[in-house]
Amino acid sequence: MALATPKEPFRAIATTPGELDRLITAACREQMAAVIAGNGGGEVFFIGRLNPARVVEAVEPLAFGNRGAVPALLPYARPGDVCIHNHPSGRLEPSEADIAVASELGGRGVGSYIINNDCTALRIIVRALEPPTLQPISVGKLANWLKPGGRLAERLAGFEYRPQQIEMLQAVGEAFNSDGIALIEAGTGTGKSMAYLLPAIAWAIRNNEKVVIATGTINLQEQLIEKDIPLLLQNSGLQFEATLMKGRNNYLCRRKAQYLREHPDFLQIGEKAAQLAEIQAWIRTTRTGSLEDLPFTPDPEVWESVMSEADNCLRTRCPFYDTCFFYTARRRAARAQVLVVNHHLLMADMAIRAETENYSATAVLPPYQRLIVDEAHNLEEVATSYFGVRVSRGSLAYCMRRLFNTRRNDGLLIWLAGRIHNGEYPVAPQQHDELLLKLGRDLPLQHHELLTAMEEATGRLAEALERTERTPLHQPLEIKRRIKTEDLAGPFWREEIDAPLRAVVTAARPYLENLRAVGRALLPFLEEASPELATPLLELQSSLNKVEAAIGRLIKFLGSAEGQCRWIEYRRRPGGRLPDVTYCLAPLNMAAELRENLLRRCRTVVMTSATLTVDQRFDYLLRQIGAEDPLQLGLIGPTAAEASASAAPGGEELEPPPAEPFAENATSAAEIIELIPPLPSDASAEPDELPPPRARPFRALILATPFDYERQVYVGVPMDMAEPTDPRFEEALTGFLGPTLEISRGRAFVLFTSYALLGRVFDRLAPGLEARGYPCLRQGTIGRSMLTEAFRNEIGSILFATSSFWEGVDVAGEALSCLVLTRLPFKVPGDPLTEARIEDLRRRRLDPFYHLVIPQAVIKFRQGFGRLIRTKTDRGAVLICDPRVATRRYGQIFLRSLPTQRIHFARQSELLDALRTFYDDQPGRDDD
Numbered sequence: 001m002a003l004a005t006p007k008e009p010f011r012a013i014a015t016t017p018g019e020l021d022r023l024i025t026a027a028c029r030e031q032m033a034a035v036i037a038g039n040g041g042g043e044v045f046f047i048g049r050l051n052p053a054r055v056v057e058a059v060e061p062l063a064f065g066n067r068g069a070v071p072a073l074l075p076y077a078r079p080g081d082v083c084i085h086n087h088p089s090g091r092l093e094p095s096e097a098d099i100a101v102a103s104e105l106g107g108r109g110v111g112s113y114i115i116n117n118d119c120t121a122l123r124i125i126v127r128a129l130e131p132p133t134l135q136p137i138s139v140g141k142l143a144n145w146l147k148p149g150g151r152l153a154e155r156l157a158g159f160e161y162r163p164q165q166i167e168m169l170q171a172v173g174e175a176f177n178s179d180g181i182a183l184i185e186a187g188t189g190t191g192k193s194m195a196y197l198l199p200a201i202a203w204a205i206r207n208n209e210k211v212v213i214a215t216g217t218i219n220l221q222e223q224l225i226e227k228d229i230p231l232l233l234q235n236s237g238l239q240f241e242a243t244l245m246k247g248r249n250n251y252l253c254r255r256k257a258q259y260l261r262e263h264p265d266f267l268q269i270g271e272k273a274a275q276l277a278e279i280q281a282w283i284r285t286t287r288t289g290s291l292e293d294l295p296f297t298p299d300p301e302v303w304e305s306v307m308s309e310a311d312n313c314l315r316t317r318c319p320f321y322d323t324c325f326f327y328t329a330r331r332r333a334a335r336a337q338v339l340v341v342n343h344h345l346l347m348a349d350m351a352i353r354a355e356t357e358n359y360s361a362t363a364v365l366p367p368y369q370r371l372i373v374d375e376a377h378n379l380e381e382v383a384t385s386y387f388g389v390r391v392s393r394g395s396l397a398y399c400m401r402r403l404f405n406t407r408r409n410d411g412l413l414i415w416l417a418g419r420i421h422n423g424e425y426p427v428a429p430q431q432h433d434e435l436l437l438k439l440g441r442d443l444p445l446q447h448h449e450l451l452t453a454m455e456e457a458t459g460r461l462a463e464a465l466e467r468t469e470r471t472p473l474h475q476p477l478e479i480k481r482r483i484k485t486e487d488l489a490g491p492f493w494r495e496e497i498d499a500p501l502r503a504v505v506t507a508a509r510p511y512l513e514n515l516r517a518v519g520r521a522l523l524p525f526l527e528e529a530s531p532e533l534a535t536p537l538l539e540l541q542s543s544l545n546k547v548e549a550a551i552g553r554l555i556k557f558l559g560s561a562e563g564q565c566r567w568i569e570y571r572r573r574p575g576g577r578l579p580d581v582t583y584c585l586a587p588l589n590m591a592a593e594l595r596e597n598l599l600r601r602c603r604t605v606v607m608t609s610a611t612l613t614v615d616q617r618f619d620y621l622l623r624q625i626g627a628e629d630p631l632q633l634g635l636i637g638p639t640a641a642e643a644s645a646s647a648a649p650g651g652e653e654l655e656p657p658p659a660e661p662f663a664e665n666a667t668s669a670a671e672i673i674e675l676i677p678p679l680p681s682d683a684s685a686e687p688d689e690l691p692p693p694r695a696r697p698f699r700a701l702i703l704a705t706p707f708d709y710e711r712q713v714y715v716g717v718p719m720d721m722a723e724p725t726d727p728r729f730e731e732a733l734t735g736f737l738g739p740t741l742e743i744s745r746g747r748a749f750v751l752f753t754s755y756a757l758l759g760r761v762f763d764r765l766a767p768g769l770e771a772r773g774y775p776c777l778r779q780g781t782i783g784r785s786m787l788t789e790a791f792r793n794e795i796g797s798i799l800f801a802t803s804s805f806w807e808g809v810d811v812a813g814e815a816l817s818c819l820v821l822t823r824l825p826f827k828v829p830g831d832p833l834t835e836a837r838i839e840d841l842r843r844r845r846l847d848p849f850y851h852l853v854i855p856q857a858v859i860k861f862r863q864g865f866g867r868l869i870r871t872k873t874d875r876g877a878v879l880i881c882d883p884r885v886a887t888r889r890y891g892q893i894f895l896r897s898l899p900t901q902r903i904h905f906a907r908q909s910e911l912l913d914a915l916r917t918f919y920d921d922q923p924g925r926d927d928d
């Protein structure tokens with residue numbers, strides 16, 4: 001590693017602002033001085049990340065107290081970083097121990113600085129070094145591991161050679177080696193997780209760079225962390241650390257739990273106290289403190305009373321800091337080379353980085369530049385919900401409930417008043433009475449006024465909506481109504497929404513101001529005192545933040561909705577619960593955010609899923625991630641066709657459907673290898689600036705499934721079925737399902753797109769099917785995973801389900817031998833966001849049907865279809881009960897997107913005969 005050539009004479013001591021600025025930014029110095037002060041002036045060890053001018057531009061405090069803590073710091077430091085620690089004495093001469101540590105760090109390419117406590121003087125022991133050049137990984141060697149006779153092929157029980165897996169591994173490896181972007185659709189059974197894990201791990205080890213893998217579902221996270229990664233650790237010979245990182249609220253806060261143990265009446269958990277007691281017992285045995293490891297699902301209010309929260313944490317001043325579940329997980333994440341997260345956490349991190357323009361320090365995730373997004377077909381939806389706004393009377397009341405309970409006249413405000421009154425918070429005499437008045441009189445009154453204003457606002461809107469409704473009051477009712485720009489001048493918006501919500505915001509102001517005033521008066525106790533005194537104040541701060549955030553969301557809802565869709569949702573349920581209104585806002589388009597903050601900021605991006613394409617084309621995904629326009633990405637120019645050729649599913653149709661003239665043949669941006677300007681291949685570029693225009697490979701690849709769908713699946717479409725829009729559809733569907741499910745001997749998923757239809761069909765069919773020995777399960781009766789488990793365990797059972805079961809559910813083997821897709825999964829008409837996106841596309845002169853409605857439905861349809869065959873030995877039938885798939889032009893897009901083209905279009909009676917033959921031919925079938 002070469003030492004950098006200094007541009008100016010080297011000075012080991014920096015004492016003037018100018019000299020310091022050349023080594024550490026003023027913002028970092030301020031941050032470090034604050035952390036040191038927070039540590040009572042004791043020693044703190046920081047890791048500093050350098051910008052290309054080798055100025056420290058981000059710091060993270062990593063060890064406190066003494067030099068013995070330094071070894072714990074080593075795994076976090078990368079070559080090119082600098083370790084900074086303070087000398088509380090203010091004398092900057094390095095001690096023997098400092099020199100020993102600096103030598104150790106220097107040997108790893110890490111520089112060492114000493115500063116004084118207020119960061120106004122600095123001494124260099126070892127200068128920050130030039131970061132190393134990145135080393136490519138040997139893709140060919142890794143691919144050999146997965147070939148017959150290869151390292152993993154030899155060691156993994158039941159290993160199967162899959163050429164598609166090798167092809168995917170090579171594409172991912174090249175994306176790492178060339179700072180590239182790769183979109184890879186890998187059919188079910190490709191073994192895609194292994195295909196991306198191997199190059200990701202090899203890259204992380206070779207270059208000491210973190211790789212983030214983001215998944216959409218918990219199932220996949222579990223598969224990676226509990227199965228695939230341990231398998232590689234045991235069999236690959238690669239030494240690495242990988243960890244699952246969850247959102248902060250998933251971890252228990254030991255300090256909050258201890259306070260509640262000592263003060264059981266603090267948060268008025270009341271009748272749910274038994275759950276709290278179980279959690280307290282669990283703390284003694286849990287190693288992770290993670291909600292998922294708790295053996296029962298707690299009431300949200302109970303969990304919230306003990307969960308870790310960013311604004312309710314003492315950090316380094318916490319007596320549990322060293323054993324804190326959240327910080328332990330975070331330290332593990334900082335060390336790990338491979339970090340598994342979910343899409344939501346990825347979006348939370350992206351939002352903070354985009355807002356703060358900080359790409360080199362920890363936000364929600366540690367800094368990273370290599371990203372793999374699995375289940376990427378869902379990323380845009382998660383991004384939309386993350387960046388959207390939702391607020392209701394119920395959610396506001398939930399945020400406020402801890403502060404004051406109007407019915408019982410207790411809560412945090414009264415608790416604090418009692419403590420101040422008893423002298424536990426020794427406030428100045430002139431503040432004492434004022435605080436008691438605020439806490440005991442003004443705030444409870446204002447709390448009540450705010451809740452009343454919100455109740456009036458939602459009640460008034462509910463009344464207005466009910467006036468035009470004819471659904472009887474004892475029946476459930478759900479209304480979604482979009483508010484367009486032109487509606488803002490009308491009386492409905494002005495009188496039923498805008499004015500009442502402004503009254504809510506007005507009522508919130510004095511309440512929030514008084515809460516802040518109380519917080520300010522008690523601030524010294526938060527900053528200096530024991531956790532005993534700090535805990536109620538942190539709780540106050542956290543509750544205040546939540547109420548402020550909810551009011552902030554209402555203000556956003558009332559503001560300009562430029563580029564967004566605004567709507568309200570009204571829900572009335574029978575059973576005496578108060579009807580509620582939710583005020584919603586969602587971005588129309590996430591393309592720019594995803595493009596700027598993921599594609600352009602990360603040096604490697606791999607997006608993969610079994611369903612990324614529609615009709616063998618990536619256009620829909622490219623539009624979602626903002627990559628469809630070469631100019632926007634600064635492409636140097638399109639080159640060769642590539643994407644679609646590799647894997648169009650083949651097969652003979654039993655009866656050809658009508659010809660499809662769709663796709664007037666626009667060139668798909670996915671079908672070319674593009675050149676996108678990359679981030680530079682060494683770390684010497686300014687990470688916060690967009691990269692210079694240099695060639696960066698962009699690859700889109702479709703890999704066919706290795707399963708033999710022609711042999712494993714029978715696909716039928718009943719052509720004499722009424723169309724779903726026909727009033728006779730329900731009757732026809734029920735009539736067809738009865739014999740179908742008997743022929744399949746249960747063992748079926750019946751997937752709907754509406755709960756209402758599901759409920760009616762279930763009610764008519766279940767009694768008869770149950771009587772014949774086929775247990776019928778219905779979505780909504782128990783949790784999703786329990787329902788899936790029950791289905792798996794009871795061969796012959798039938799699951800009636802809707803949208804969430806169209807994807808992410810994995811039932812291999814005989815338990816699932818029949819799949820009924822009751823209709824094409826178009827979004828329900830009237831969905832405000834879809835409606836707004838349709839208009840937006842029209843404005844942009846794009847056909848919304850082919851650019852949005854069809855692609856959304858095709859991806860869902862393909863996901864649904866994919867539930868059936870999970871292994872090479874699975875076998876079963878898929879019945880598509882929506883004849884439009886054959887009779888409408890667009891139906892061809894659905895069919896062409898399937899992994900088999902061997903589809904039987906026939907009358908119901910013929911299909912049932914064919915189905916009987918199919919199951920009779922099933923290998924190993926008993927003729928029972």
Ligand code: SF4
Nearest residue numbers: 253254313314318324
């Ligand atoms: S460090 Fe923060 S999250 Fe952890 S136990 Fe302490 S207060 Fe709770």
